[in-house]
Amino acid sequence: MKIAVTGSSGLLGSALVSSLLGTGHGVVRLKRPEHWDPERRTVDISVFSGADAIVHLAGENIAAARWTTARKQRIRDSRVNGTKLIAETISRMGQPPQVFVSASAIGYYGDRGSEVLREESPPGTGFLADVCREWEAGTDAAARKGVRVVHLRTGLVLSPNGGALAKMLLPFKLGLGGKIGSGNQYWSWISLDDVCGAIVHCIQTAALHGPVNIVSPSPATNLEFTKTLGRVLRRPTISPMPAFAARLAFGEMADALLLASQRVEPAKLLASRF
Structure with missing residues (x-):
């Protein structure tokens, strides 16, 4: 298949490109x-010519800095405006791709x-x-053009090479790790390799459309996550961070x-035998 990818320089995008190649x-x-x-x-529509699928992952890093009003606007605009631009470009194509796989997040569900939480949850x-x-x-x-659309409601992506886990490793290795707040909040996680596999599965599985939860079937509370990471690193986890x-x-x-x-279940992935 010929697959066009936006956001290919990020943690997920670069891993996906390597997997596809x-x-x-x-x-x-x-x-x-x-x-x-x-x-x-602006879009060079010729880059989409002959593409079987478009995977749209581009967007401002939500965790790179504190959320000022201006930064929140950039987070919103980079996602919404970029997605609209790609979708409108697809709608003008004489031979559009079979599927448009677009990033989203489990932030959709709130606290x-x-x-x-399953895909049909409000x-x-x-x-x-x-x-x-x-x-x-x-x-x-x-979607109005008749293209199959998949929304990747992705959870906490875990990789030692970047993202949340990479930021946690140093304090945990120094013995400074601990639960955050009550520790009772659910973190719905997924490994970087499994995200890439799930995206390919979404591309290749014609029955999948609309929102798809991209998470492990085993969400963990923050306390469980903390203890597991400490055990793997063989370090104590006795330095909690209070909510305040x-x-x-x-x-x-x-x-x-x-x-x-966010206690999210990958219902559609499981039903489609991923």
Whole structure:
């Protein structure tokens, strides 16, 4: 298959490209501003020519810095406007791709305690939930064209090479790891390799469309996650971070990314035998 990928320089995008190339697929990496620029609303439509699938992963890193008003706007615009631009481009193609696989996140569900969340669960509230709703709606033009659309509601992606786990490793190795807040909040995680496998599965499985939860079937509470990481690293986990300290350090982002509880089930992946 010929697969076009945006966001191919990020942690997930680069791993996906390597996986696709390693299994014999042709890959077109969309680079900004050479091939597309969502701020200027420009796309070189020729890069999509002959593509069987488009995987859209581009977007501002949500955890790179505190959420100021301006930064929240960039997070929203980079996702919503970029997705709309790709979808509208697809809608103008005489021979569109078979499938448009677009990133989303389990932030769609908001903070839901111990409630089991499946793809049909209603959206939550808060900044990330609002962004995810708009993000997913941004694919509408492609869906109206008759293209199969998949929304990747991705959980906490774990890799020692980047993302949340990479940031945790040093303090945990120094014996400074511990639960965050109560530790009772659910973290729905997935390994980087499994995310790549799930994306390929979504591309190749015609029955999959709409939201698909990209998470492990075994979510863990933050306390369970903390103890497991400490055990693997053979280090104590006796330095908890109270909720107020997390909020002081990270602001609003702490409530959305560290303290929110999302017990997500990959119902569609399991039903499709992934």
